[in-house]
Amino acid sequence: MTVEQRARVHAALADPHRLRIVDALFASDLSPAELGDRLGLASNLLAHHLRTLETAGVLTRHRSSGDRRRTYLTLAASALTDLTPVDSGLDRGAVTRVVFVCTANTARSQLAASLWTLASPVPATSAGTHPADRIAPGALDVARRHGMPLEQARPRSLDQLDQPVTDTDYLVTVCDHAHEELALDRTRPADAHWSVPDPVAADTPAAFDVAYDDLAGRVAHLSPRLIPGLEPAS
Template identity: 55%
Template sequence: MSSEETAELERRAAVHAALADPARLQVTDALADGDASPSELAAMLGMQSNLLAHHLHVLEEAGLVVRRRSDGDRRRTYLRLVPGALDSPARPSLWAASRVLFVCTANSARSHLAAALWNQASKIPAVSAGTHPAPVIDPGTIAAARRHRLPLVRQRPRQLAEVRHDDDMIVAVCDLAHEELGGLAALHWSVPDPVGAGGPENFDAAVTELRRRVGLLVPRLADAC
């Protein structure tokens, strides 16, 4: 891990630690609506001044709160939240990839849907394959793709060896494929098989879960091209 990555982890840890106290959350909640002097904040929260001073020190050290001297009497200071301070600390990019390869066992449902969702959300291309491809894509997958307006680029299941490039980032989207792939897959998403369960509601549930996971991963993946 580089020194920059270490520093970023330490910064994120400090933010989480600073917010991991009910009293400090009270402070940030109060300052979210407007600025306040320490005395005003103490009165607002019913908190002793020495205890408030401690919590403010922690929040200032974490870069969440800053002070500004009054333009009026020039003695008083006002506290305010740093813009974006309450946003969840972003995780850094995972790694760079030129292509994402989604893999399930039959390549008839989850992997096709995952690739379609990814290609809607990212400029990094995605494809799909199976460890034991079925003869055709499941009709439930095609119907779900239509309901969710997802284009299925390939209309037939394909074998992993037929599709895989050496520099692909492989994401297993079913348990069996993950277990078969061993350490070949970079990530595993344990998504229930909608084909085995049957019914449009199970295909829709798979799309919803895959969309959520794609949305979390897209900002963490840098383009290697």
């Protein structure tokens, strides 16, 4: 990054509202509506700050693969290599486990749970809102190519987990469909959302590599910030 690019990033962050936006996006992708509700910002003021951050390359946005109407904002971590957020929203303290959720539980959530197991002492598992019959061959292939086993043999639903999801778990949606579905379920919305494009839709090795790299980077980002809590009740 050149001195001029660094100056643009620092200038973009020189506002309390924009720093709060960065902090909110540190652990979770959010739609503008979700971000506005969380920060209590009017839509016109939020739009102004988002444009400033996008122009500086601090965040990106893309269309939801769920309802196709909303967009999700993603923090460009590479633009903030030397900056540490004051409040990333990770105020949960110790957690029992991390639960990764996508729709079919055939690729992204499976890969995320396996990556997490290699990176953190906090237990991890995965589930789907509408599980398919088997893990996607592309997910098995990318895991093999990276020397990473997929522990779970078969997709399953949240209701089929060995232990029910509780408030001591940290729930991460890695699929826009799952995030939007769980957002309607006020009993247990996700703690964080990672808007990762579905590699099964393209079904190419390159698509699975992109998803793997995206998930690996996010796991590396989050894993040092969650610590093990009590073991789940048997």
